[in-house]
Amino acid sequence: MRKQAIQIAGFAAVVAGIQLLTSLTGNVYHLTQLTMSAYYSLVVLGLCILTGYAGQISIGHAGFFAIGGYLSALLTTHDWSAHGGPVVSGLAAAGILARRPDLYGGELLSVHPWPACILAVLAAVAVAYAIGGPVLKLKGHYLAMATLGFGIIVYRIVLGTALVGAADGIYDVPAFPLLPGVAVSGNSSLRVINFYVAWGFVILGMVFLMNLVRSRVGRALASIHGAEDAAEAMGIPTARFKLKIFVVSAAFAAVAGVLLTHYNGGIGPSESSVMKSVRYLAIVAVGGMANLWGALFMSLILNYLSLRGYFGSFDDAVFGVILILIMLFAHEGLLRRQLLDQIRGAVIRRGGGDDP
Amino acid sequence: MTLLSIRDVSRRFGGIQAVDNVSFDVPHGAITAVIGPNGAGKTTLFHLISGFLRPDRGSVVFGGAEILGLMPHQIAAKGMARTFQQTRLFPKMTVLENILVGRHLHSRGGFVACMLHLPFTRREERAVREAGREILEFLGLSGQADAEAVRLSYGQQRMVELGRALACEPRVLLLDEPAAGLNMRETAEMGRLISRIRERNVTILLVEHDMSLVMDISDEIVVLSYGQKIAEDVPSAIQRDPEVIRIYLGEGDA
Numbered sequence: 001m002r003k004q005a006i007q008i009a010g011f012a013a014v015v016a017g018i019q020l021l022t023s024l025t026g027n028v029y030h031l032t033q034l035t036m037s038a039y040y041s042l043v044v045l046g047l048c049i050l051t052g053y054a055g056q057i058s059i060g061h062a063g064f065f066a067i068g069g070y071l072s073a074l075l076t077t078h079d080w081s082a083h084g085g086p087v088v089s090g091l092a093a094a095g096i097l098a099r100r101p102d103l104y105g106g107e108l109l110s111v112h113p114w115p116a117c118i119l120a121v122l123a124a125v126a127v128a129y130a131i132g133g134p135v136l137k138l139k140g141h142y143l144a145m146a147t148l149g150f151g152i153i154v155y156r157i158v159l160g161t162a163l164v165g166a167a168d169g170i171y172d173v174p175a176f177p178l179l180p181g182v183a184v185s186g187n188s189s190l191r192v193i194n195f196y197v198a199w200g201f202v203i204l205g206m207v208f209l210m211n212l213v214r215s216r217v218g219r220a221l222a223s224i225h226g227a228e229d230a231a232e233a234m235g236i237p238t239a240r241f242k243l244k245i246f247v248v249s250a251a252f253a254a255v256a257g258v259l260l261t262h263y264n265g266g267i268g269p270s271e272s273s274v275m276k277s278v279r280y281l282a283i284v285a286v287g288g289m290a291n292l293w294g295a296l297f298m299s300l301i302l303n304y305l306s307l308r309g310y311f312g313s314f315d316d317a318v319f320g321v322i323l324i325l326i327m328l329f330a331h332e333g334l335l336r337r338q339l340l341d342q343i344r345g346a347v348i349r350r351g352g353g354d355d356p
Numbered sequence: 357m358t359l360l361s362i363r364d365v366s367r368r369f370g371g372i373q374a375v376d377n378v379s380f381d382v383p384h385g386a387i388t389a390v391i392g393p394n395g396a397g398k399t400t401l402f403h404l405i406s407g408f409l410r411p412d413r414g415s416v417v418f419g420g421a422e423i424l425g426l427m428p429h430q431i432a433a434k435g436m437a438r439t440f441q442q443t444r445l446f447p448k449m450t451v452l453e454n455i456l457v458g459r460h461l462h463s464r465g466g467f468v469a470c471m472l473h474l475p476f477t478r479r480e481e482r483a484v485r486e487a488g489r490e491i492l493e494f495l496g497l498s499g500q501a502d503a504e505a506v507r508l509s510y511g512q513q514r515m516v517e518l519g520r521a522l523a524c525e526p527r528v529l530l531l532d533e534p535a536a537g538l539n540m541r542e543t544a545e546m547g548r549l550i551s552r553i554r555e556r557n558v559t560i561l562l563v564e565h566d567m568s569l570v571m572d573i574s575d576e577i578v579v580l581s582y583g584q585k586i587a588e589d590v591p592s593a594i595q596r597d598p599e600v601i602r603i604y605l606g607e608g609d610a
């Protein structure tokens with residue numbers, strides 16, 4: 001427990017250090033990509049617990065991200081002021097619909113970001129429940145293909161639906177007022193606070209998942225990964241546990257989708273593309289599969305490099321190649337615990353330790 | 357008193373009648389062994405009892421309730437634990453963690469409670485770990501608690517698997533060839549361990565090849581051949597049964 005608190009505190013210090021470094025060197029604009037990396041990291045962490053720990057692969061997580069992001073974007077931008085009637089005025093009176101100025105100086109009546117966010121995440125959770133039941137009966141390549149299929153379906157729906165802007169996506173998404181004075185927004189005056197908000201969400205998610213991994217449920221998930229029949233014989237309802245962790249994982253992706261959409265002020269179909277799902281999976285793999293910290297650091301670094309454009313036009317290819325190389329040469333992940341232990345052991349030996 | 361009652365259980369795989377109308381009772385507190393040559397249907401019978409396979413017909417009554425048609429985890433929750441012929445330890449988990457999975461049914465923390473690390477899950481985790489260490493002490497494996505389970509010697513891995521099943525605090529424990537792959541010394545040790553488990557008031561049903569082990573520890577022996585029960589008696593009588601001698605030693609060779 002103490003070790004976990006130290007790790008979290010250390011990571012918070014790294015986050016604060018990055019902010020100070022960018023401010024002191026006058027590179028505050030880097031915080032924008034680092035904030036976006038944080039939200040993508042939420043997806044990665046959720047996928048890490050599902051694939052790395054519970055052993056259930058998903059190549060469709062961009063789909064859950066998109067359901068969250070698109071639904072929140074749609075609800076908070078769709079204008080109801082032209083629609084009269086008791087339902088609309090009732091929702092407005094209840095604060096669910098709120099008036100705000102639009103880009104052109106007019107006024108717009110749309111769903112407040114809070115109820116929109118809750119609805120969007122619930123929708124993603126409901127979809128995860130619905131497809132998780134049948135899909136999680138599959139194993140290995142078949143599960144991978146089924147989740148891939150789900151991701152493609154979401155992508156094609158988003159791309160082909162005029163209501164959500166088809167190829168243009170949805171823009172003019174308002175800021176998300178989290179607390180008085182704190183809003184998730186891409187406004188450059190809120191850049192520093194948004195950097196901390198985003199990484200605050202990541203740290204919160206990290207605490208939740210680290211608690212889970214070390215718990216009864218975490219052991220049950222790892223046992224499903226290790227030997228499903230033996231887990232079942234220990235009284236673990238494997239199908240139910242797989243479904244629940246799938247839903248938890250989808251909820252992480254959906255929350256990330258909602259928050260990043262409000263931060264960016266919009267969302268486009270590329271967020272639901274298969275290559276995004278591949279990217280998340282590649283990061284989990286290179287992070288060491290069952291290694292939350294590995295996934296988090298890899299996500300921070302690779303997403304940041306990608307968003308800063310270091311991979312140029314090879315952006316998607318980089319992640320595809322990473323995934324292929326990991327599957328070929330280190331299919332249990334790169335930064336896995338055993339490897340780190342071996343390195344540590346070698347260093348201790350060389351340093352004159354007496355323990356072989 | 358009968359704890360587990362198997363009635364007319366049958367299962368066919370394609371053209372092979374793997375288990376054919378088998379009936380017997382497992383008395384409370386006893387060690388009952390199922391023996392028979394390779395392919396006699398012993399493991400299939402175990403899978404049928406523990407819910408990993410569905411029988412074509414028959415009935416399995418455990419503690420007064422029908423358990424046929426239940427999922428394996430539901431049967432486990434009713435107090436039946438089992439081991440596997442090929443050890444099925446959880447890789448990448450320590451010996452202690454493997455045992456702790458066996459405490460699943462005796463703890464309640466769900467996804468939300470565990471994520472929030474609530475005070476009750478903390479208390480529960482302490483109790484679970486204490487029970488796990490007690491089991492390791494019983495097995496004499498306390499020194500290996502933090503070793504990766506799959507790196508232990510084969511004999512010790514079998515003990516861990518048995519300890520994991522024991523951690524479930526089952527009313528009946530199904531052991532599928534507990535001595536398979538063990539040397540003579542390890543087999544004798546396993547026999548002593550099984551007898552000590554019985555002293556913990558656990559009823560035991562085991563499938564076994566090793567005759568010396570079965571004859572030493574069993575109270576009652578059921579003999580299967582080609583899916584059918586051909587004998588059921590105490591060890592001393594089974595040893596003298598001409599039919600059993602014939603199927604074990606082969607016709608004419610004896």
